[in-house]
Amino acid sequence: MEPFTNYKLAKEKQDNLYIPPPYCKEDVEKTEPPHEDNTPMPKLEVSNPGKLLNLIAALTNNSTKLLEYKLNLYLKGETEARQVFLINLLSVSEEAVVQVITDKILDKPMRTPLSEDAINNIVEYKNDLVQCSERLDPKISGLLDDILIDKKGQKVVLVPVLSVGRKRYYCPGQSEIMPVYLVAFLEPERETEYITKLVNETFKYCNTLLLNTREMEEEARLKKQCQSLLSVARKLFSHLGDLSDLLKEIMSEARRLTNAERCSLFLLDPDHMHLVAKVFDGVSPADKNTEVRIAKDQGIAGHVAVSGQLLNIKNAYKHPLFYKGMDEATGFKTRNILCFPIRDEDNIVGVAQLCNKMGGNFDYFDEQVADAFSIYCGISIMHSLVYKRIQDAQARSKLSNELMIYHMHVSEQNVADLVLCDSPHIHPDFGLFSFTPRKIIFNETPCYVLKMFEDLGFVNEFMIKREVLARFILYVKKGYRDVPYHNWMHAFSVAHFAYLCLKNFQLVENKYFSNLEAMAYFIACLCHDIDHRGTTNSFQQQSNSVLASLYSSEGSVMERHHVSQTLCILNTEGCNFLESLNHEDYSRCLDLINHMILATDLASHYKIHNKQLIMATEGYHPKDPEHRYILACLLMTCADLSDQTKDWIETKRVAQLIYAEFFAQGDLEKKMGKEPANMMDREKASIPDHQLVFLKDCVICIFKLLANMFPKSKVMIETIKRNILCWEAAKIIFDKKALEGKTSYEVLSSNELDTEVESFLKETSSPKTEFY
Structure with missing residues (x-):
C-alpha cells in the first residue's frame, strides 16, 4: 500500500504570498489588476476595513430591526453622532x-405616507444634501419632527441610499435606480463629506443584505396574510346558511386583517339603485332597527360601486366625496378610508368600507389583502344567496304543502253556486260606516264580496271573468285559518271598509286613486291576512319558525307571507282573474297589492306617520307618487283597524276574539320557557288599560288623519271617543272583579260587564269631546 499517493505535498511557505488589497495601501499602483468585469477595484476612503468587515460579519440576523440596530451603532461610533437611525x-x-x-427598537414603527414626488426629489438631489434636505417631502419632515421632537434646532444630516435596478424610477443616462433608505445623523462630530462617504462605503457592502432581508419580511408578511385569508375562507363558508351572520363575519375578518377601527358593508339592492348597509360600523342595522341607505352613485361607497375601483384615502376630510355629516352625527372622527368593491362572478354586488387603520394609513399590502379578500366575499355572498334561495324554495314548498293539506280544494260546484247565486243580498245599512259586517251570514260572505266587486265597477272595467273571480274569492276564503280573530270574517270586514271608502269618499271620481289602484286596494284588504297563524311577527322570530327563516331578514314576517300566499292563489289554475290586464298594468297591480299588504304592519305605519300627518295638514297632491303611496298605506291601516269604529257591543266582541289569540300565544311562549308580554299573559293582562292605550295612542290618531282628508269619516271619530268612555267605565268593573280573583278575560266575557256599561251609556247623554 502506498499512502498519500493521491495528494500533492504542501509547498514551503513563501513570503508575500497574499498581495495587500488596495484599500490597505496609501499609494496603490495604477497597474493594479481589475475585476473580472473590468471595473476597477473599489477603494475605502474613510472606512476602517477591519471595523467594516466585523460589521458585515455581524449582520447575520433575519430581522431588519436587528440589522438596523447594528448598523446604527456602527455609524454612530464612526461619526460620533448623538443619534443615528434609518x-x-x-x-x-x-x-x-x-x-x-440608534439602539432603541420601537415597539410600534413610526410610519408616514410616501409620495412619488418625494422619491423623485431624493433621486434628483442625491449628490446635493442641502437641496435634498430643503426639498424633503413634508410628510418625511413631519416624521423627523416627531422623532426629534425634543431636539429641535440641532444639526441633522440626511444621506440618501440608492439601489440600482430595484424599482421603477429612471434617471437619464443611468440604470433604473430607487432610493431605499435615508440615513439620519443627529449632531455628528464628523464633517458632512466624511459622513456621506462613510454611508456610501458601508451600504455598498450591506445594502443587498438589508434589502433582501426587508423583502423576505414582506414575503413572510404576505404569506401570513395568505394563511389568514385561507382561515377566513373556512370561517366564511361555515356561515353560508345565514347571510346576516356571514356579512358580520366578513367585516369582522376584514377589520382584523387590515387592523381597522370600523367597518361597513353595503350591498346593492335588487333594483341596483341604492347601496344598503347590511353591517354598519360593525353592527347590523337590523340590530338597531335602522337602515342606512345611500344612492349607488353618491359618496365614496357609491363611487366605488359605479367605478369598480378601490379607493385608498389617506385624509378623509380632504377628499371631495367624503360626507362628514355621519361623523358629526355619531361623534366618530374618520381619518382614512379603504373602500373596495365586492364582486360575484359577473357584477359588483356591494362595497366594503374600512375606516381608520390603527397606527397609520392603509398601505399597499392592505390594498392587496382587500383585493384578495373581496374575491372571498363575493364568492361567499353569492353562494349564501344561492343557498338562501334553495332554503326559501324548500320553505315555500313546505308551506304550500302545509296550506294544501290544511285547506281542501275548492270544488267546481261551489264556484258554480257562487256565480249563479240569484239572491239579492241586500242589507239596508250595508253602505254605512256604522254597519257591522260580521252580522252577515258566514256562508253568504263570498256572494257579498262578488257583489262589491261588481258594484265598484271592476268586473266591467277590467273585463273580469265572473267564474275566475268567484274561484279566486273561494280560494281566498279557504286560505284563512280558523283562528279567533285573524280569520275570514276579519278579512271580510276589512274589505267592506275598503268598499265604503271607495264609495263614500269617491276615491276614483276625485282622482285620489286610479281604477287599477282602487281594485288593488280592495284585493289587498281581502287578502291581507291570508293564512294568519294567530301569532305576531315577534313570536315567529322568537320561535324560529319556517316563516321566520323565510322572511325575517326582510322584516314584516307575516305580512310578507300573506303577500306570498295571495300570489300563490292568484297563480293557481283558474284563479287569475287579472289575466285580461296588459303586462304593464298586471305588474303594477301586483306591486300595489304587495305594498298595501305590507302597509298593514303597524311598524311600517309608524315609519311614515309623520309624512301622512304633513299630507293631511298641507293637502293631497294626486300627481305626487309619494302622496298616492302614503294615502294607500293610511287607508289600509284604517281598514285593518276598522273594527274599533263600530259600536261598543261589536268592539267588546272583537276584543274577546283578539285577546283569545293573544292569550293563546302567551300560553305557547310560556311552554317555550319565555316570558310573554303583559297583554299576552292571561294572568297579568289588564284588558281595559291595554284597550285605552291602543285607542288613545294609536287608533284615534290614525282616524283623525283620515277625517282631516275626508270629512265624512268624522262620524268614526265620535264612535271611537264613545268607545273610549265605555272602556273607562269598564275599567272600574274590571278592577272590582280583579279583587274577587277573576281574570281580565273572564270579566270581558261576562254578561255583567255588558249590563253595567249599558247602564253607564244610558246615563251619558253625549260623548265627551275633550280627547285630543
Missing part, C-alpha cells in the same frame, strides 16, 4: 418607516 423608503407600500432609533 428611514426605510418602501416604494411598494408607499410609506416611510422608522423601526429603530
Whole structure:
C-alpha cells in the first residue's frame, strides 16, 4: 500500500504570498489588476476595513430591526453622532418607516405616507444634501419632527441610499435606480463629506443584505396574510346558511386583517339603485332597527360601486366625496378610508368600507389583502344567496304543502253556486260606516264580496271573468285559518271598509286613486291576512319558525307571507282573474297589492306617520307618487283597524276574539320557557288599560288623519271617543272583579260587564269631546 499517493505535498511557505488589497495601501499602483468585469477595484476612503468587515460579519440576523440596530451603532461610533437611525423608503407600500432609533427598537414603527414626488426629489438631489434636505417631502419632515421632537434646532444630516435596478424610477443616462433608505445623523462630530462617504462605503457592502432581508419580511408578511385569508375562507363558508351572520363575519375578518377601527358593508339592492348597509360600523342595522341607505352613485361607497375601483384615502376630510355629516352625527372622527368593491362572478354586488387603520394609513399590502379578500366575499355572498334561495324554495314548498293539506280544494260546484247565486243580498245599512259586517251570514260572505266587486265597477272595467273571480274569492276564503280573530270574517270586514271608502269618499271620481289602484286596494284588504297563524311577527322570530327563516331578514314576517300566499292563489289554475290586464298594468297591480299588504304592519305605519300627518295638514297632491303611496298605506291601516269604529257591543266582541289569540300565544311562549308580554299573559293582562292605550295612542290618531282628508269619516271619530268612555267605565268593573280573583278575560266575557256599561251609556247623554 502506498499512502498519500493521491495528494500533492504542501509547498514551503513563501513570503508575500497574499498581495495587500488596495484599500490597505496609501499609494496603490495604477497597474493594479481589475475585476473580472473590468471595473476597477473599489477603494475605502474613510472606512476602517477591519471595523467594516466585523460589521458585515455581524449582520447575520433575519430581522431588519436587528440589522438596523447594528448598523446604527456602527455609524454612530464612526461619526460620533448623538443619534443615528434609518428611514426605510418602501416604494411598494408607499410609506416611510422608522423601526429603530440608534439602539432603541420601537415597539410600534413610526410610519408616514410616501409620495412619488418625494422619491423623485431624493433621486434628483442625491449628490446635493442641502437641496435634498430643503426639498424633503413634508410628510418625511413631519416624521423627523416627531422623532426629534425634543431636539429641535440641532444639526441633522440626511444621506440618501440608492439601489440600482430595484424599482421603477429612471434617471437619464443611468440604470433604473430607487432610493431605499435615508440615513439620519443627529449632531455628528464628523464633517458632512466624511459622513456621506462613510454611508456610501458601508451600504455598498450591506445594502443587498438589508434589502433582501426587508423583502423576505414582506414575503413572510404576505404569506401570513395568505394563511389568514385561507382561515377566513373556512370561517366564511361555515356561515353560508345565514347571510346576516356571514356579512358580520366578513367585516369582522376584514377589520382584523387590515387592523381597522370600523367597518361597513353595503350591498346593492335588487333594483341596483341604492347601496344598503347590511353591517354598519360593525353592527347590523337590523340590530338597531335602522337602515342606512345611500344612492349607488353618491359618496365614496357609491363611487366605488359605479367605478369598480378601490379607493385608498389617506385624509378623509380632504377628499371631495367624503360626507362628514355621519361623523358629526355619531361623534366618530374618520381619518382614512379603504373602500373596495365586492364582486360575484359577473357584477359588483356591494362595497366594503374600512375606516381608520390603527397606527397609520392603509398601505399597499392592505390594498392587496382587500383585493384578495373581496374575491372571498363575493364568492361567499353569492353562494349564501344561492343557498338562501334553495332554503326559501324548500320553505315555500313546505308551506304550500302545509296550506294544501290544511285547506281542501275548492270544488267546481261551489264556484258554480257562487256565480249563479240569484239572491239579492241586500242589507239596508250595508253602505254605512256604522254597519257591522260580521252580522252577515258566514256562508253568504263570498256572494257579498262578488257583489262589491261588481258594484265598484271592476268586473266591467277590467273585463273580469265572473267564474275566475268567484274561484279566486273561494280560494281566498279557504286560505284563512280558523283562528279567533285573524280569520275570514276579519278579512271580510276589512274589505267592506275598503268598499265604503271607495264609495263614500269617491276615491276614483276625485282622482285620489286610479281604477287599477282602487281594485288593488280592495284585493289587498281581502287578502291581507291570508293564512294568519294567530301569532305576531315577534313570536315567529322568537320561535324560529319556517316563516321566520323565510322572511325575517326582510322584516314584516307575516305580512310578507300573506303577500306570498295571495300570489300563490292568484297563480293557481283558474284563479287569475287579472289575466285580461296588459303586462304593464298586471305588474303594477301586483306591486300595489304587495305594498298595501305590507302597509298593514303597524311598524311600517309608524315609519311614515309623520309624512301622512304633513299630507293631511298641507293637502293631497294626486300627481305626487309619494302622496298616492302614503294615502294607500293610511287607508289600509284604517281598514285593518276598522273594527274599533263600530259600536261598543261589536268592539267588546272583537276584543274577546283578539285577546283569545293573544292569550293563546302567551300560553305557547310560556311552554317555550319565555316570558310573554303583559297583554299576552292571561294572568297579568289588564284588558281595559291595554284597550285605552291602543285607542288613545294609536287608533284615534290614525282616524283623525283620515277625517282631516275626508270629512265624512268624522262620524268614526265620535264612535271611537264613545268607545273610549265605555272602556273607562269598564275599567272600574274590571278592577272590582280583579279583587274577587277573576281574570281580565273572564270579566270581558261576562254578561255583567255588558249590563253595567249599558247602564253607564244610558246615563251619558253625549260623548265627551275633550280627547285630543
